[in-house]
Amino acid sequence: MADIGSSTIIGLVVVSLIVIFTIVRITRKISREGALLTETDREKLGMQLKNLKKTWKVFRSNRLGFTGFIVLAIFVVMAIFAPWLSTVPNPDHYTNFEENRFVDGVAVLLNPLPPSLTPSSYTGLIHPFGTDYKGEDVYSDVVYGTRASLMVGFIATFISIGMGAVIGLAAGYFGRVADEILMRLTDFFLVLPWFPLMIVLMTVLDQKFIYVILVIGITSWPSTARIVRSQVLTLKERQFIERAKAIGASDRHIIGKHILPNTMPLIFANTVLLIAIAIFSEAFLDFFGLGDPSVISWGSMLESAYSNGAVAQGAWWWIIPPGAAIIILILAFSLVGNALDDVLNPKLRRR
């Protein structure tokens, strides 16, 4: 599990950057205004809270989106509490090979075992979803696989949104040459078929979990860049930007205080949809045999099922659970994404 380790390091770096950033902001604020919370801040916070409550209420009224949200919450819980929820403490090292017993001196291959709720006679463990050909518990693998999927989904999307937002902002705000160059670049990457591109990059690189995340992240940014750019272009023509410019606000101030907050809803709704695509891509790469072999994931479960003859043996329990998990997770993200799109971008709200 060494490569889960390296992505944990990235996570730690990101978290510590956020922490440092927050500390710097707080100290600067205190040195400037003498207090962390002034009266205007309190008012602003109250308004924001009220807005958030309203947004949440609209979101809740969207039945499909809310269902998706609950499903997501279940998956997150599953990922965090995987060791307690699975029947086997460490599915990667645990195998049920004792089940290959000798009957009258002949080895009888009992794996993959069909699902049953009666404990295995040898180990006393229950295999609710059966086992695969190595005797690994399918249920535990599915529970653990949630971790890889969610991790790829969140980190890869973070990378791709970051790149897309920066490029889109720069192109839309500065216009002219920057716009021309950046948009030609975006168009070029948009036209490149990205499934083959991911395959090529993964073949050229090592098969490490961290590379899977990076490759998915850096191949999926162009659509975000396009969306952000078009939003920035319409924002730039609005009056309040002109007014800010008239009182002499710097580019940095305008982008940070006016443009970015106004593109945020769009970016956020797009993020959730991109997560679904990232999870899809991860499963695809794993299934293609380009994932990290040391990480338990749904895609690699399906890959091993496919290449070890699950089809010929009719071992449906080896294919259906990870497959269903992928579908449900992607569906949940799509539902939440569409609902957020409706709530946060009311202009696009469907009639």
Place this chain on the structure above:
Amino acid sequence: MDMRTYIVRKLIYLVITFFAIIIFNFFLFRVLPGDPARAFIGRGISEDVAFLIRDRFHLNDPWYVQLYYYMADTLRLDFGVTGSLNAGTSIGYLLEPRIVNTLILVGIGTILAIYFGVLLGRFAAWRRGRPADTIGMAFALTFYSMPTFLFALVLLLVFGGMLQWFPTRGAYGSLPWTDIPPDYRFMDLFEKLVSRGYHLVLPLLAFTLEIMAEFALIMRNSLTDVLTEDYITTARAKGLSNKMVLKNHAMRNAMLPVVTVTAISIGWVLGGTIMVEMVFSYEGLGKLTWDAVGARDLPLLQALFLIMAVAVLIANLIADIVYTMLDPRVKI
């Protein structure tokens, strides 16, 4: 802008992008460390031989000379020889039959998917909010969320593995119901077609249903939008029948987003092809990609990537032209 300038401009853009893709493809495979000559021949060759091989493939030259040779060869459609998969086979020779196989699958599949997707979307939009709409959209959304390889795998499991109605691998082969199954090479044309069709059923089903879901979703959303427009109300007020309103007033405008999305989703279509071909061992470009990845055959992979990128480029151009022809606002 008249049509000709528009197409010429698109063509110029296409040529520029084409060269950009060649250059990108050239550098993409050069980030890999190691000596290609060693990888090609294997270890244990003498320095002299290695030098000769490198010379043969221009590997002793600086990178810009190599780039020149690469571009010149590519423009002459000479993709070189494979690296590790059947080492030394001409790549062009490998590609030819597989391009045909993939075109059969993608061509038939896409046409079916557009036809039925538009039909389903229209059906759902016309009955918006009624059970038929909900069921149709739930169906489409499920397929949309399902990775293609997963659906292909389930089809393979049920109809290939469990029921054994259809073959589980290959693009053609012997037919099980004939007494003495003849080899494919010795079949007459009709038998060849039957054999191909029989092997095509499952891959085509997987491919079509997956792509169809997307078209259905877009068609439905776009048509529900169009149906709330004022000119639809006007058309109804004139006393036109539902069929006439739908055919002459709504569909033409509602089709536009479908064309745009077709252009954007060609990359997805390609991904779907790769997955379907891989699962069903259907000897096309996707299966060849899988084999090339398995053997870590970089020259072959390079050629495959180029072909797929160019295919997407051309498909984009066609979609652009179709769009301008469909859009009633762009009148020439």
